[in-house]
Amino acid sequence: MARSSARILIIGAGPAGLRAAEMLAEAGCSPTLIDEAPRIGGQIYRQPPRVPGFTRTAAELYGAAAERARDLFVTFDRIRNRIDYRPSSLVYDLIDNRVIVASEGKSEEVPFDALILATGAMDRIVPAPGWTLPGVYTVGAAQIALKHQGATIGKRVAFVGIGPLMFLAAHQYAKAGVAPVAVVVPSRFRSFAAAGLRLLQMPREFSLGLHWLLDLKRRGVPILFGHRLAQVLGEETVTGITVRRRGAERAIVCDAVAIGYGLQSETQLADLTGIRFAFDPARRQWLPESDPLGRATGRKDVYLAGDGAGMLGADAAEARGRLAAHALMTDLDISHVTYRPKADLETIARATQLQASLRAAFDLPADFFAAVSDETILCRCEQVPAGELRAIAGLMGAREMNRAKSYSRIGMGRCQGRMCGHAAAEILADKLGVSLDSVGRLRGQPPIKPVSVGTVAERKA
């Protein structure tokens, strides 16, 4: 049965969502593509506004990934008139087989027969004293400011954390004339170098990483492996940081800090669909579960693609977008061009191997979360210190994140635990002396992002 009239909905216009849309459009479907941003690309290929004066080329904006970015943009232009693209639209709820979308101050229900979630990822945060001071941003934010707006988050910026994105962002700042005052990496250089050497099998990624590292070195940027962020200094704004290595502290003057400990998947919408989640011990996150092609476990009409279903990076996201679209069309008997998943599955296997190497390269000290002091604000929305979570840990059944949330208010604020949820789970598990999976995860609650009462009330006819 041909069912190209099926209402297919894709959420997220990053590499995964765009490749899914392309494949569906080429098969004669007209999927709806909803994205929160005003322009396509996701965070990785975020574009500057369409305004005269933004003149940087793809090469300047996306570096080594320029070709991939350009190809995605060209693809989108080609299919633009064949899909129902809705930019600047926030999906804030999902009930049965419809999503609720806020756009221009109004809400609208969009029903679907099949749904592809391509919701992406964001920085994983570990709190340190002073991290809520104005002037502290995520690594992703530091990069977005530059990519999207041509601005840096400060004049003297310290980068703190782990992962290739942080080194890329530091490198981009240096190239833009704002050389970081320091790059602070809690991982030991020994494990970084050992795992890095294993990356020799992936010459492209290896040479790229090496290039960022050597370029930072050449510009005199101190790269402090084995150092932890002890404190962000300042009264009303960031004036510096102190870093610690084996008990010895040193201060570094800066006016902005970018922190990010790798990336975590954005899973709130997946949660609202009711599909099954499984704990991923490697990524240390509960993730929506799917088969290798992206068919979600527990619902026949939901498919997962891209970093929202576990961080694998942009190239794998494109592959996963195609795979999900292919699985969807196979399931709905929609005839489409011959597509052999082999190459895309290989891309994913390769990305999986790369991520494993990167995790080994950027291992965190075993006591990393235990070392977060009781006074450190953990939940920035509700200003709850880590000690409050520790104090209620285990009391009256608070051996689980949602119970702990209702006792401590951690994760109850306007960000819905996106900033603190991961660290809170680690700290709770550490305090209870149990494994991370056993404390569970914060349940996604509608609205998954704040919308005004007026927006909820204003329903489009």
Added chain:
Amino acid sequence: MSEARLQRVKDQDRRLIEIIVDGWAMSAMEGDTVLVAILAQRQLLRDAPGEPVGAGFCLMGACQDCWVWQEDGRRIRACSTYAEPGMRIRTTWPDHLLAS
């Protein structure tokens, strides 16, 4: 504390526009987000009673740390709202919301 937080380093040859922040005219560049427009000249986005002071955090619409207000009381996310000529922004609660 009037020093700029953000540094413009690229794509600075844009048309200038004017927005009104807390009743004062402020020049911005076409294509600026409200966050960048304000923080390219000031240290803080928000300094409102009962709210943590803020200058934004994630810049991708997730953390909700960049809320400011329009003068009619509508709350906006400064990181994902573009500055428009004549836009009237408040970095603290609008008066009619403070009155009670």
